[in-house]
Amino acid sequence: MSEEVANPVSSRDDEGDTSASLSDFVARHLGPSPEEVSSMLSSLGFESLEALIAATIPESIRTHGEYSLGRGVDERQAAERLEEIVSQNEVYRSFLGMGYYGSFLPPVLQRNVLENPAWYTAYTPYQSEISQGRLEALLNFQTMVCDLTGLEVANASLLDEATAAAEAMSLSRYTADRAAAGLSFFVSEECHPQTIEVVKTRCEPLDFEVVVGDHRQLQDTSAMFGLLLQYPASDGAIYDYEDLIARAHESGALVTLATDLLALTLLRSPGELGADIAVGSTQRFGVPMGFGGPHAAFFASRAKLKRRLPGRVVGVSRDAEGRIAYRLALQTREQHIRREKATSNICTAQVLPAVLAAMYAVYHGADGLERIARRVFSLAHRLADGLRARGHVLGVAPFFDTVRVRPVGESVSAVLEEATSRRFNLRDLGGGEIGISVDETTEDRHIDQLLEVFGSVDPPGRRSTTTIPIEAPEIPVRFRRSSGFLEHEVFRSYRTETTMLRYLSSLAEKDLSLTNSMIPLGSCTMKLNAAAEMQPISWPGFAHVHPFAPAEQTVGYRRLFTELEEMLADLTGFAAVSLQPNAGSQGEYAGLLAIRRHHRRSGEPQRRICLIPSSAHGTNPASAVMAGLEVVVVGCDERGNIEVADLAAKAEAHRDDLAALMVTYPSTHGVFEESIREICDLVHDCGGQVYMDGANFTAMVGLCKPAELGIDVCHLNLHKTFCIPHGGGGPGVGPIAVAEHLASSLPGHAVVEPGDGLAGGAVASAPWGSASILPISWMYIVMMGIEGLRRASEVAILNANYVANRLEQHYPILYRGETGLVAHECILDLRPLKRSTGVEVEDVAKRLIDFGFHAPTVSWPVAGTLMVEPTESETQEELDRFCDAMIGIRKEAAQIEEGTVRLDQSPLRHAPHPAETLLRSSWDLPYSREEAAYPAPWTRLRKYWPPVSRVDNVYGDRNLVCSCPPLSAYESPDGDDV
Numbered sequence: 015m016s017e018e019v020a021n022p023v024s025s026r027d028d029e030g031d032t033s034a035s036l037s038d039f040v041a042r043h044l045g046p047s048p049e050e051v052s053s054m055l056s057s058l059g060f061e062s063l064e065a066l067i068a069a070t071i072p073e074s075i076r077t078h079g080e081y082s083l084g085r086g087v088d089e090r091q092a093a094e095r096l097e098e099i100v101s102q103n104e105v106y107r108s109f110l111g112m113g114y115y116g117s118f119l120p121p122v123l124q125r126n127v128l129e130n131p132a133w134y135t136a137y138t139p140y141q142s143e144i145s146q147g148r149l150e151a152l153l154n155f156q157t158m159v160c161d162l163t164g165l166e167v168a169n170a171s172l173l174d175e176a177t178a179a180a181e182a183m184s185l186s187r188y189t190a191d192r193a194a195a196g197l198s199f200f201v202s203e204e205c206h207p208q209t210i211e212v213v214k215t216r217c218e219p220l221d222f223e224v225v226v227g228d229h230r231q232l233q234d235t236s237a238m239f240g241l242l243l244q245y246p247a248s249d250g251a252i253y254d255y256e257d258l259i260a261r262a263h264e265s266g267a268l269v270t271l272a273t274d275l276l277a278l279t280l281l282r283s284p285g286e287l288g289a290d291i292a293v294g295s296t297q298r299f300g301v302p303m304g305f306g307g308p309h310a311a312f313f314a315s316r317a318k319l320k321r322r323l324p325g326r327v328v329g330v331s332r333d334a335e336g337r338i339a340y341r342l343a344l345q346t347r348e349q350h351i352r353r354e355k356a357t358s359n360i361c362t363a364q365v366l367p368a369v370l371a372a373m374y375a376v377y378h379g380a381d382g383l384e385r386i387a388r389r390v391f392s393l394a395h396r397l398a399d400g401l402r403a404r405g406h407v408l409g410v411a412p413f414f415d416t417v418r419v420r421p422v423g424e425s426v427s428a429v430l431e432e433a434t435s436r437r438f439n440l441r442d443l444g445g446g447e448i449g450i451s452v453d454e455t456t457e458d459r460h461i462d463q464l465l466e467v468f469g470s471v472d473p474p475g476r477r478s479t480t481t482i483p484i485e486a487p488e489i490p491v492r493f494r495r496s497s498g499f500l501e502h503e504v505f506r507s508y509r510t511e512t513t514m515l516r517y518l519s520s521l522a523e524k525d526l527s528l529t530n531s532m533i534p535l536g537s538c539t540m541k542l543n544a545a546a547e548m549q550p551i552s553w554p555g556f557a558h559v560h561p562f563a564p565a566e567q568t569v570g571y572r573r574l575f576t577e578l579e580e581m582l583a584d585l586t587g588f589a590a591v592s593l594q595p596n597a598g599s600q601g602e603y604a605g606l607l608a609i610r611r612h613h614r615r616s617g618e619p620q621r622r623i624c625l626i627p628s629s630a631h632g633t634n635p636a637s638a639v640m641a642g643l644e645v646v647v648v649g650c651d652e653r654g655n656i657e658v659a660d661l662a663a664k665a666e667a668h669r670d671d672l673a674a675l676m677v678t679y680p681s682t683h684g685v686f687e688e689s690i691r692e693i694c695d696l697v698h699d700c701g702g703q704v705y706m707d708g709a710n711f712t713a714m715v716g717l718c719k720p721a722e723l724g725i726d727v728c729h730l731n732l733h734k735t736f737c738i739p740h741g742g743g744g745p746g747v748g749p750i751a752v753a754e755h756l757a758s759s760l761p762g763h764a765v766v767e768p769g770d771g772l773a774g775g776a777v778a779s780a781p782w783g784s785a786s787i788l789p790i791s792w793m794y795i796v797m798m799g800i801e802g803l804r805r806a807s808e809v810a811i812l813n814a815n816y817v818a819n820r821l822e823q824h825y826p827i828l829y830r831g832e833t834g835l836v837a838h839e840c841i842l843d844l845r846p847l848k849r850s851t852g853v854e855v856e857d858v859a860k861r862l863i864d865f866g867f868h869a870p871t872v873s874w875p876v877a878g879t880l881m882v883e884p885t886e887s888e889t890q891e892e893l894d895r896f897c898d899a900m901i902g903i904r905k906e907a908a909q910i911e912e913g914t915v916r917l918d919q920s921p922l923r924h925a926p927h928p929a930e931t932l933l934r935s936s937w938d939l940p941y942s943r944e945e946a947a948y949p950a951p952w953t954r955l956r957k958y959w960p961p962v963s964r965v966d967n968v969y970g971d972r973n974l975v976c977s978c979p980p981l982s983a984y985e986s987p988d989g990d991d992v
Contacts (some may be wrong), residue, residue: 024739035042037086040802043542044809045886051809053814063808067717070811070835072688077719082584083591088801089546089981091779092783095796096789099577100555102570106437107460108303108560111451112248112765113206113274115298116558118454118675122511123300123373125519127366129552131739134366135528135543138743141869142341142965143333143926147338147521148365148742152328154504155296155372157977159312161499162278163292164285166978167318170308170326170342171296171368171744172360173596174779175214175272178293178311179205181324181358182270183213185291185315186240187222189322190268197239197907198222204247205272208779213242215775216949219610219642223667229258236265245284246269247657249449251409251414252281252493259288265601275299275312277414279387281493284314286611291315295779296371304551305571306561306780308745308787310368317543320344324358325741327909330979331963331970334924335931338983341965343974358640361633362597366741377514380500386454390415393452395487400465409447412490416451417566418443421753432467439563440467472650484616502978516896520911524961525742527869531958532888534817534896536684536839536871536881537631539712539734543790546797547737550789561780562765573781574792582751585803586711587721590757593749594776598709599633601729601748601818606641608727608759609674609703610751611774615759620889621673621701625664627656629682629875634707643673654683654829654875656693660964665700672702679720682875683829684883685813693723703727703756710887713811713838716804720751727752736791743780747784747791809886810838813893817884820897821952824904828879839883840877842900848878851910852917855880858903863926864949865899895952902949921946926960 046054051063053294060066087095108116119128127133127356139145139152152170161170172178183199190197199217201210203226209256210226217224229243230253241262245541246252259269270291276298278284284292297309317321321344329343373382378660389613391414398417399406409418421429426446433440441449488494500506508514522861527533533540550556579591595601606624613621624643626634628650638672646664656677665672675697687693694704706720706728712735714720720728732738733746740746752760759775761779782788798806818827818840828841846857855878857870871881884893906922909915917941918922927946937943949952 028145033588036802036805037799038088039544039546039795040805041797042807043544043802044938045887045889045892046809046813047889051812054890055813058815058819062486063812066812067808069833070815070831071686071717073717074688074691075686077587077722078715079587079719079722081716081800083581083795086797086802089515089797092796093546093549096550096793099570099573100550100553100571103555103559104437104566104567105554105558106434106439106465106563106682108439108563109450109452109464110441110560110562111210111250111449112297112441113297114303114560114562115305115451115453116303116856117298118456119300119370120374120377121301122514122518123370123377124552126515127370127373129521129548131524132527132529133369134524134548134739134741136525136742137533137540137542137740137868138362139536140343140872141863142339142960143860143960144526144863144868146340146961147524148369148665149328150521151239151369151372152365153330153340153976153978154376155310155368156328157502158372158375158500159314161501162283162513163211163273163314164283164497165289165314167320167323167327168312168314169717170328171363171365172325173311173315173362173364173600174307174309175295175311176314176776176779177207177600179209179270179272180213180216181313181360181527182291182293183216183240183242184358185319185322185324185710186270189319190239192267196755197237198225199233200232200238200241201226202241202243202247203227203848204229204249204251204253205244206248206761208765208776211271211776212779213262215607218639218775219640220606229253231253232258235262235267238262238265238267240268240270242270242272245273246277246414246416247598249409249418249443250413250451251411251418253411254492255286255289258639264919265287274414276383276387276390278495279384279415279499280391280489280495281494283497286497290319291834297367299371300374301367302527302557302786303560304557304784305559305568305783306782307778308364308367308925310371310394323362326363329970329977330975331966333966334964337962338979339962339965341967341970343970343976360597362601362746365743366745373518375500376505376508376517379505379509380498383500390452390456391615392453392487393456394959395660397450397452397461397464400461404465404469406468412413412493414450414763415453418447418449419468419732420447423528424468429467436463436467438467439560458559466879486856490681495864504978511904523558524861526958531868532884532892532896533864534870534882534884535868536841536883537682537729538740538871539710539883539885540740542739542887543739543887544794548739548775549794550793551786556786556789561785568988571782571785578788578792578795581792582749584729585715585719586730586751587719588728588751589754590760591749591751592638593747593788594758594761594763594778594781594783595729595748595750596778597744598729598748600777601750602637602707603631603640604761605705605727605750605752605983606637606643606674607752607774607777608756609705609763610641610643611621611759612703612756613673616801618701621672622629623672625661625666625672625697627677627703628683630676630678631655631682631709631966632705634676654681655687655689658689658692658696661693662696665702667694669700672697672700672701674705676705676721678709679723680713684837684838684839684881685829685831688832690723698724709734710838712785713807714805716800717807721753726754732788732791737794740789745784745787747787778920785980806886807838810884811983813884813886813888814838816890817882817893817897821900828876833839839881842870842880842882843878844880845878847904847907851907853907853910853922857922858926860964861903861906861922861925862899862961863958864921864946864953866953867896867899872928895950898949915940921949924963926963928961929959
């Protein structure tokens, strides 16, 4: 890392004064004022933050080492440094294709979705009543995907195209018509190279083979449980897969088409060709390339596969009064239920990019998308005609947007060099051929310039290409789409910016985000996402770079990665970091793969046992199984700590085949376990490695270094600890940090040039995952500095203990450390309340909506509890509002205990209360409308109105509908069918 960033220089010289080393930004990031900090400390019986932290974190766990990161800087200084970094990127016009294309993000979407905190600071829509806007947008996404792919069901996005293809492989393996043991998965060599590599990585720990070959030569599919084909192919060719798909089905295999939604506006859909699954990326629907991400992948399938669909599915249900309402459906969090039996570890999505892509389709409609596709198709064929006229040899297959050409009279290197001189990037296909992919941003002049690259003189008598009308040639009949798409009213109603603006605004108003109030979700860390951190993601130097652009054009990005990796290594104490995993679940997976590779390289491939505490997040066992490990569960004691004796016994029993222990620290129960060093030593003594789930690292930054505790690898959630916003359920970033002996096992990427030090297989489509949002975390760390980051951890712990202290006389606090304190979150036990009143934890969660709050984490890690994490960004005033709301709810429950109110007549059971319900002429409940709507004084000053009453979850699963219902459905709230 450069000295300038490693040691930000403050204008103050007094090194000994801690407050002097805090940047001005720190005070804006931290919620409590100095007076509020003193007030909260006093209520807890402490004189200083240092005393509180000393009592909370055991001395044996605290770091006594130095940090390289210096003092923070203000927003202007940080932005200037980042501008200097991004200036080292060179934005060439990309014709590389490979699933990444230039596109135009309509300004109405950029300003009102991408840059709107009402959209990017919302949480995953697990509380459906306060997420109806996002859920409707995602339903639009699913409808768009179903329509264009010609398949019956679709999910609400996956992480990227390659991951989606890998998920399709897993689904095929578990659902093929016959036992998949011993069978292989075929991948066409015409697929994007990054997809092939991620699929290979995914299958390597599992007991089956991936066969990469020429699908045109594939005759016998009897030894295969599934096939993956690219449509159009990576080099642009359009193949007729119908016969191959039919043969595969005859042998019981499932077929997945990796496809391009824009091309499908003109081409026959995968469903019409007979495919079982379709996957791909929606990046070219208005989402910037961003050096690889984040982009929303899609996954669609036949209806018979809907129960195994990976990721999240938005379904149509109804609320308590029969109104249409949306919710997450089916196996949304199957990891928590099935754990090591889960078929996928995906617990997140790419909601914000998915919303952008869906709204791009809403804004353009079917006719607009087809017009864009025809223009792209026409430009590609105009280019092909010009190249052919100049004597160059073109591929023989039909194509959509990518021209495959063999230069005649010019070497490939000479053509590529000439293209580079004009700031064009072309794709070297090998074998003396070049690929040129045009897109929405390609102009007529670019076609002329490309032709000049291959020869500057037009043939005699040929008109300039700019004078030729844009008329797409006819697509061969066997490929031509004849079915309609995007015929729902939502895709035909918002053509003007005025109507689009109002539609986006109406959806945003239905949702509760950090723009409304604190979101106190345990283990999710919904902290401030400062505007200064968010602004750089829209800078062209970050937004418009192709992930496979030459290294000399991406010097700025690579410097950013290096500095961020060094910052994270400094904060964790580890030797190396990989930024490739584009979600926490993928970080878990990549970390376990690194451990697995280490054991194999050490000559101990038999080490396949993974010990996991019973309290672990459900993605932990799911990731372990995906990494080829066998899960053995370790018990926890009544205080939520790992039972060391049980761990010791199981580690010893598996001494010869122990691979790893997965542990969350601080614990899933919000406690710093003092035995963590002993636990690590015990596992190491038995030959295993220790993986730390870093979901709770926000309580450790600047205070503890995982590497010093004996941890070997940990993943970090940049969308939790380091300020990347949750985006309504994604994007996220889950990099892994590893000790020196695991550095050579970090994820690699075959598409990037050798010499990057990346040795393992890729776990994401792009070499650095969701690269374009990494500037957010860089800005946060640089502005905070080490003292600011430490103070953030201290205040997070203070806020959590303050909430626990205020609420403990109303709700038991389930777990505490040895000194009676919690870490950065606390668990409120509502089980006694249920026993005395019948009030469910869900009743409390829904009543909080009437108070204007998102519920804390419900029934996890313990059923019947609420896990609260206030974060460091919330003021004491906001914490008091939340506590007052919880106390007010407890008083309402007390009326049930006293017998003055029946549970079924309580506002708790009928919450939340939308305005439509309160304005009905009839009101037959014993409490007043005023009590329902305004349960606290602040709700009169600023009221969040839920758009629906309580959603019927069971109905939604029993009557699954995952695409937009007809408008008539909204007119019949009493109907039984949706």
